[in-house]
Amino acid sequence: MKLLRVGPVGAERPAVLAEDGTPRDLSGITADIDGAFLGEGMDRARRALATGDLPVLDATGRIGAPIARPGKVICVGLNYRDHAEETGAELPSEPVIFMKASNTVVGPHDDVLIPRGSVKTDYEVELAVVLGGRARYLDSPEQARELVAGYAISNDVSEREFQLERGGTWDKGKSCETFNPFGPYLVTADEVPDPQNLALRLWVNGELRQDGSTKNMVFGVDHVIWYLSQFMVLEAGDVINTGTPAGVALGRPGEPFLRPGDVMELEIEGLGRQKQVLR
Template structure:
C-alpha cells in the first residue's frame, strides 16, 4: 500500500505521521520512533504501519498550526546532480554532459517545506532549483541493472536545491560554498513511497517566484534518469537507507534569464510542487 509519510512538530521535536488520501493526518509515534533510514530499511515496521492504517486505529492529529518538518530524519548524505535536464542545457547553451555531474550537500541544509529560507550574508545571486528527491531504502554498492537500482528506492519527495551562484561560480574552489548555505534544501512535505509512483520519469514539476511561474517542466526531460543515477553513484559511493539524491533542476532558473537576472532577495516567496508529491512554500529573509 502506497503511503505519504511525514514528520510534524517544532524543529528538532518532530513526530512521525502519515497523511491519508482524505487528508486526515495520523500520528505514528506509538508505532515507530521516526521516519528515518532505520524505518525505511525495515519492511516489517513499514508493514505494521500499513496494517494500522487498514485497521483505522491510528490517532488523528489536528493539522491547524502544526509545522511540517523534513520528511526524513538523520539523513546520512545528500548527493546533488547538476546539469541534468535537456531543457536546462538548451536554455543555458551548454553541452550535454557525458556523465552525471555530482556534488555533495550537507544534511544540515535540510529544512521543512514551508520553513523560512535565509539569503546568505553577502549574497547577490541566490537562485531557486525545483528537484525530484530520491530517498534510498536499502544499502547498495556497484549495481549492474536498472531493476536493482529501482529496488533500492524507498520513495520520493520535493526538494528545492537552492544555490548561491556567485559563491560557487564566481569564486575559486568547488561548488560546495554555493550549495551548503543554511536552509538551502527545503524537503517535503511528504516522503511518498515508491509504490505510489509507477514512473518517476513522468512527473510534472513547477515553481513560482512571487506568483510568477518560473519553472514548468517534467522529469521526462532528465538527461540521466533516476535508475541510471542510482547505478552510477553506487560505483563511486555506497548508498545507505535514508540517503537522499537531488536529481537536478529543469529550465527556468534565474541564472539562465536575461540581465538583470531575477535573483532572490529577502521578501520574495517561492512556491513549488511536483505531481503527486505535494507542495512547498518559502518566504525569504536575510541571514
C-alpha cells in the first residue's frame, strides 16, 4: 500500500492509493496515520481497500507528511561509502547516530526555510524507514525486518556551519524549522522487497547533484534497527533516516549551498518524488 495524508497543515486526512492511483479516504478507519495505526490498523485498511469500501478523496491540494508527527526522528551519519569519502571522513566502525527534532517533519512539497544567519544550508536525499512495532534489545539484525511498517523519502536538510562549526553538536544543524520534508507516500514494506537496492537522486535547479544507490550503505537497514535497539527503545511511528550518498554541497567544488529561490527535487525508486522551494 501507499499511504498518504492530504490537506492543510494540522488538518490532513489519512488516505491510501488504490490500484488506479486514486486516493481513498481512510478517515472512517483511523483518525490519522500514526504509530497506533501502523501497529494495528494496516490490516483493516487493506481489507477495506480490497472490498472497495473506501470513498474517493480529493487530493488536488496539499500533501502532508505520510505519518503524523513521529515520536522520534533518528538519523545515521556517514552511512554511504562515497559520502564519507567526499567529506574526508573515515568509514565508521559503528553507525554514527544523531537525532532530529520531530517537528522538522513537513510535507514533501512544502517550502523549506533557510534559517536566520545561515550561509551553509545543504540537502541530503535519504531512505527513511518507519517502524511498525517496538524494537528493544533485538537479538540480531534478522529480527528487524518484520518491525518495518514501510519506507519513504526524507530530505535531511542540514545547516553545515551550525552542525560542524558551532561547537560540534550535529543536532542543532539538523533540527531547524522545516528541515525534514517527508513523503509523499509511506510505501508499506511488502512493496519494497529489497531496501538495499534502491536508486536515489536529488536535483537542485534541474542539476543532478546526488545519484546513488542504497546498496552502497555502510550499515544496512536491518543492522541499523538492530543497533539502535541496543541503545534506545524504538516505537511504532518512529522514523529512521538512513544516510545520504555523495553529492552534497559540502563535498562539491565551490560548496554550492542553497539560496532563497532554489528548487530541490528528490526521488527514490518506487517511493515517489518530492519538490521544495527554498525561502
